[in-house]
Structure formats: structure tokens, C-alpha cells
Amino acid sequence: METKENRPKVQRSSILLALAVFLASLLLTACGAPSSAPETGGETAGPSQVIVIIPEEPASLNQYHAVAAIVRQVADAVSAPLAVPNENGEFIPVLAAELPTVENGGVSPDYLTVTWKLRPGLRWSDGEPLTSDDIKFTWEAVSHPESGNVLALGFEKIASIETPDELTAVITYKELNQAYLQQFMYGILPRHATGAPAEMLQWAWNRNPVSAGPYVVTQWNSGESIVMERNPYYYLEGQPYIDRVIFTIVPDPGAQIAMMAKGEAHVHLWPGETKEVYDAQVAGRAALQEVPGQWNMTLFFNLSRPFDGDPGPEPPHPILGDLRVRQAIAHAIDYDLIVTAVNPGTFPTATPFAYGWYKCDQERKYPYDPERAKALLEEAGWVEGPDGIRVAQGARYAEDGTRLRVQLNGYTNFQPLVKLEEALVEMFRAVGIEATIQNDDFSIIFGSYEDGAPRQVGNFDILVYDTSLPIEPQAAIENTYLSTAIPTAENPAGNNASRWVNPRADELIRAASATVDLEARRAAYCELSELIATELPRLNLYLFTEGYGASNRLSGYKVNMWGSLSWDIQNWKLE
Known part of the structure; x- marks a missing residue:
């Protein structure tokens, strides 16, 4: 599983600063380049340079440490x-x-x-x-x-x-x-x-890798930019065609658009707008290039009690441990409104198996029905309080008088996610659930178990982020849904953040791992999809398109739903 996978809280001061970084980079010797190297030719006269806007700084370029997809977007250029x-x-x-x-x-x-x-x-x-x-x-x-x-x-x-x-x-x-x-x-x-x-x-390699990819890192200006030059020993003769690539860190969406509209940047990762809106904003200098994507916006319910010092599946979450509460939350969401007005240009889905050879046609078990949501909450022992927010009265796991309050945890500097969270707060309130929003830097929400990341140690209510499955999903499925994949000190890389335990799910996953028969594996995955949609360890909402803004001067790129922005950076050309 990957997560989108944007965000340091560092603001760029001006375009003059970016120019200073560029000029300084011309005076520095390449960190990863040898003193004597064979000549390679580009297709442009003199040094060519592409500016790529990224919304957050990657913590590392070692992809084996990366849950957050921002790492891969940059690291593929040196991998x-x-x-x-x-x-x-x-x-x-x-x-x-x-x-x-x-x-x-x-x-x-x-x-x-x-x-x-x-x-x-x-x-x-x-x-x-x-x-x-x-x-x-x-x-x-x-x-x-x-x-x-x-x-x-x-x-x-x-x-x-x-x-x-x-x-x-x-x-x-x-x-x-x-x-x-x-x-x-x-x-x-x-x-x-x-x-x-x-x-x-x-x-030290993690931030200054000796590379076999198209580029080598020559300068890393924390909070500002990562400068890369052509790898003189790259295996494709004459490539990459662009001499220098600068990944410029710009958290603010408005500043990102302004740079593209002024022609100050050439590629814009994750613009967060529909194609019609984006193309109009950049005033004919660029266009949004997109294809159907694999990023699946999801709510992850914590089924275990948070902040109890125990990362395991017991005891149950005082609110979300009751399936009826999770069903009520699902019924409270207006899915059509989300994909038409909140995040237009997205595509509804009710399953993590939403594309590829393993695609499942999963129906939504708990469609939008606020009255049914209210009835389920009453049945579960959550009665309406004087301010409209429900409190526990005979609830299964919560003490009487407990307020029905949950926190939504997402990541920063991605407007579609913020809009979704704000809409969910209103939808939840309409059925008596109080929701608050806490968005953190990627390095926090997707940090390691050793770092105490809330997702890994189980200190959250509902996580909100987009995730994906690769072309061959078995390993990711095992590490996400097996009951043995719950993150613990003994298994810090486990990805079953919901702490979901289901013996039938374990059987299906292991059956899929024992065969190369794609139809048999798909059948197992689709039964697993049915279990997920019914028991709600997570709730899938919609798929994004995959793409980025690209200058009209740039050519040679291909948007790849299975790869990163830089997966084919060696083929880019600048007119």
C-alpha cells in the first residue's frame, strides 16, 4: 500500500529566492558525480532546466522507507x-x-x-x-x-x-x-x-544517493528545493534530455498556480483542481494531463481503544468498536454530493479493489440514508443531547455520558482532502456526531512505529487519506488486511492500522497467495471486498484521476497510473 500520496509548513519567500538557488547550484560540484565522466549529449543547446513543483519535501529518497508517495514522485528520478x-x-x-x-x-x-x-x-x-x-x-x-x-x-x-x-x-x-x-x-x-x-x-545515501537512475542529486536546500543533474553514466545513451531538474517545494496552492501561469515552472504535481478549472487558471501556458487513477480516498476506522499504550486489537474503541456506529457513519455520508460538488472529477467506489485485473464490482452496503444513521445510533445507545450531539446511554463500550465525538486525521496542504473533511463534519453533525479535524505533516501521519506515528501505534479515531494497490497486490493485501499485520513493536512495518481481525479474511488472503490462477485470486479478493464493505474496518469513497500540470513547452512524458510523475523523466524534452 502507498499513500499520497504533500506538505511542509515552510513558505517560499519569492521567486528571487528560487533564482538564487539556481545560480548557486551552478557553482557547486555535483555531490554524486565523479570528477571524470564520459560525455553525454542532450537535445538542447546549452544547459536545459525544468522546474517541478512539489507540495512537500520528501524526508528521504530511499523508497524502501517511504509510505508517503511524495518520496516516489521525486526518488524515481534517481532510482x-x-x-x-x-x-x-x-x-x-x-x-x-x-x-x-x-x-x-x-x-x-x-x-x-x-x-x-x-x-x-x-x-x-x-x-x-x-x-x-x-x-x-x-x-x-x-x-x-x-x-x-x-x-x-x-x-x-x-x-x-x-x-x-x-x-x-x-x-x-x-x-x-x-x-x-x-x-x-x-x-x-x-x-x-x-x-x-x-x-x-x-x-547518508538516503538523501544523497549514488544513482543508477537518470539524475543525481547535486544540492538539497531543506524546505526549498532539490536540485538534480544528469547522471553521466546513465545506461540510455544521450538521455536524459534535460540537463537539470529542480524539484521546488511550494506548499501553497495559490502560489503553485501562479508559478505555472507565469511560466516560472514546467510541471505541477497534484494540482487539486478539475481540468477545466486548472487549464483556465494557468492561462494557456500549461494544461492538466490526466488519466483514470489508482488513488482511493478512504476512511480508516480504528477498531481498538486509542491512547491506552496497547497497539493491539483489544480493548475495542469506545465509539468505533461498535459496528452499528460505523454503519451509521457510512449512512451519514452523501456520496453523490462528494463526487459532484465537494471533489468534482472524482469517481465513486466502494472497494479497495477498484481497478486492474483484480477489479471487483462492489455495491455500497450502507448508502446515504441519514434517518437510518440516526436509528442505528439510537439502537447502539447514543441518544441526542441538548445541543444535537449524541451522548452514550447504554452504549456497548463507552461510559454513560460520553460525548459522540471523533477526530478526523488527514495530511496537510491538499485542498481536496480538506474540502472532504469539512463536508464530512457537516454530514456527521446532521446525525448527531461531532467531528473535529486534525491534519498533520506527512512525516507525522505516515511516520514509523518507532517514531510513535499515530497510524502505527493506534492513537487515532478515523484516518482520512488516499491509498492504492499495485499491479500485483498480494504482498500489499497481506500487509494491510491479515490479522497478523497489525503494527506492533514486534511487527513495526505492519499496515493493518484499523486493527481488524477476521479469520475468514485471513483464509481468503492465504488462499490467494497459494496460486497463480488470476481468476481464483480475483474471486478471493472480491469475497474479501465483500467482508470489508460489510464490517467496515475502512470505508472507500472515491478515486482520483492521476496526472499533473505540464507546461506547453514540455513533451515526451506519459502519465502512468502505476508509476510516479518522474517514472519516465529521462524522456522529457523542453522546447
Whole structure:
């Protein structure tokens, strides 16, 4: 699972400051570039530069530490995986010479052995050879219990990796891994330029990576910008075409639009407007490029008591532990109003399995019906108080007199989310539920268990954010819905933040993991979807389109619902 995945509370002072950053960057030697490197040619005369607006600064460029999608939006420019999904949802080789399959002998008939072949002559940005040992090291590092890895990629299923030569990595699995093609899609790590796996969270590499991707970081101005220059050893000759890319951190939506309208930036991540509105705002200098997306706006209910020092599923949440309250909340939401007036341009969905080969046609179990919501709350022992907000009187888990108050926790600097939360507050109040809003920086809401992030330690009522599933979803599903995936000190990377425990869900997930039959797996996922829609550990609301604002001077890009903004940055051209 990923989260959208925007936000430091730092304001840019002026465009003059951005110009100063640029001029200063011209005087600095590239941090990741060697002193002697081969020449590579661009397609523009003189240095070319693209300004990319991002709403928040990534904490790191190590994608294995990233729940927040802002990291991937930037880090893909300096990352090089073995293979990635293209805009059509088809995996294509990057560092790999070809995709391993049963037909070409790269995958054994039982799917327990996968052989990857690297392209010959690959080098890191410091000029050192990139070899199969780096593939092995990536597994060793990411699978280390103290690495800080938060991604569910199935590395624990690997029994061994052998490297018979510098171009060949033979991976033996302990069990079936349907996601072998996406195993290394978040990048290969250089053994010689990182550090000990147990110290991965502290690697200097995380913010200044020796790269095999199109670019290398040359300057990181905290709260302002990340400057990147072309990787002189990139494997595609003559690419990338743009000499310099500056990811400029601009939290304020109005300032973002102004920069695009004045032609001061070329790419705008997550504009938060419909295409019609956005194209008018940027005055013909740019346009919103979008495709149907995978970001699924969701309410995550905490089924366990918060702030009790116990991250486990018991005791129940005093309010949300009662299914009838969760059903009432679902009935209180006007879903049509949300997708037509609150967040227009979005598409309603009632399931996390809303796209891809595993798509389920899930009906909404608890449609908009405020009168039914009120009746359920009365039945659950929540009676209307003098100010219209309900209080407990015979409720299952709450003491009598407890006010029916919940907090919505989201992330900052994303206007569609704020608009949604404000609408939910009014809808909830109409049935007697008081809701407050607390939005935090991405680094807080999506922080680690060790950092005490509310989502991981269970100190929240209702989380509000958009999440997604990859093309091959099994590992993410296991880490999100299995009852063994609840985050604890022993399992800090678990993603079952709702603390949902359902034995039938566990059975379905394990059945899907034991076969390569897509129809059988889809059937299991769709039954799981039915359980989720019925028991409401989470409530799916709508899908965003995927895209970004792009200057009319920029070409060569392809919007990819399965990738990031920078997934194909090596192909960008500036006129």
C-alpha cells in the first residue's frame, strides 16, 4: 500500500529566492558525480532546466522507507529498478536485459526460482560497476529487521540469491511469490556506497544517493528545493534530455498556480483542481494531463481503544468498536454530493479493489440514508443531547455520558482532502456526531512505529487519506488486511492500522497467495471486498484521476497510473 500520496509548513519567500538557488547550484560540484565522466549529449543547446513543483519535501529518497508517495514522485528520478510497469500496465525491463518468464527459462515451472540478467556495462553515477551483487545486497539490506523497510514486497519469501557472474542473479523462493516482477521496482541499492543494513535508516545515501537512475542529486536546500543533474553514466545513451531538474517545494496552492501561469515552472504535481478549472487558471501556458487513477480516498476506522499504550486489537474503541456506529457513519455520508460538488472529477467506489485485473464490482452496503444513521445510533445507545450531539446511554463500550465525538486525521496542504473533511463534519453533525479535524505533516501521519506515528501505534479515531494497490497486490493485501499485520513493536512495518481481525479474511488472503490462477485470486479478493464493505474496518469513497500540470513547452512524458510523475523523466524534452 502507498499513500499520497504533500506538505511542509515552510513558505517560499519569492521567486528571487528560487533564482538564487539556481545560480548557486551552478557553482557547486555535483555531490554524486565523479570528477571524470564520459560525455553525454542532450537535445538542447546549452544547459536545459525544468522546474517541478512539489507540495512537500520528501524526508528521504530511499523508497524502501517511504509510505508517503511524495518520496516516489521525486526518488524515481534517481532510482533504477530491474523492471517497472509502463503506462499500459505492462512490465518493461530497465536495468534487466529482459523480463524473466517460464518461456525464456528465467522462471522455473514451479515459480520458486527466478533468474534475472542485467544489461552489460551498467555503472553507478560514481563510475563503479553495477553488478548482480548489488541485487543481492538490496535483498540483504531491505530484509534486515532493523532496516526500517515499510514496503510489502515479499523479500521475506526469498530463501537465497546466488550470483554466478556479475550479470546474473538467481533468486530461490521459500514460497510462491506472484509479485516477482515488481520485487525490485523501487530500486537497486549499491553495496559500495550505502552502509550496513542495520543502519539503513541513518545512511547518508538516503538523501544523497549514488544513482543508477537518470539524475543525481547535486544540492538539497531543506524546505526549498532539490536540485538534480544528469547522471553521466546513465545506461540510455544521450538521455536524459534535460540537463537539470529542480524539484521546488511550494506548499501553497495559490502560489503553485501562479508559478505555472507565469511560466516560472514546467510541471505541477497534484494540482487539486478539475481540468477545466486548472487549464483556465494557468492561462494557456500549461494544461492538466490526466488519466483514470489508482488513488482511493478512504476512511480508516480504528477498531481498538486509542491512547491506552496497547497497539493491539483489544480493548475495542469506545465509539468505533461498535459496528452499528460505523454503519451509521457510512449512512451519514452523501456520496453523490462528494463526487459532484465537494471533489468534482472524482469517481465513486466502494472497494479497495477498484481497478486492474483484480477489479471487483462492489455495491455500497450502507448508502446515504441519514434517518437510518440516526436509528442505528439510537439502537447502539447514543441518544441526542441538548445541543444535537449524541451522548452514550447504554452504549456497548463507552461510559454513560460520553460525548459522540471523533477526530478526523488527514495530511496537510491538499485542498481536496480538506474540502472532504469539512463536508464530512457537516454530514456527521446532521446525525448527531461531532467531528473535529486534525491534519498533520506527512512525516507525522505516515511516520514509523518507532517514531510513535499515530497510524502505527493506534492513537487515532478515523484516518482520512488516499491509498492504492499495485499491479500485483498480494504482498500489499497481506500487509494491510491479515490479522497478523497489525503494527506492533514486534511487527513495526505492519499496515493493518484499523486493527481488524477476521479469520475468514485471513483464509481468503492465504488462499490467494497459494496460486497463480488470476481468476481464483480475483474471486478471493472480491469475497474479501465483500467482508470489508460489510464490517467496515475502512470505508472507500472515491478515486482520483492521476496526472499533473505540464507546461506547453514540455513533451515526451506519459502519465502512468502505476508509476510516479518522474517514472519516465529521462524522456522529457523542453522546447
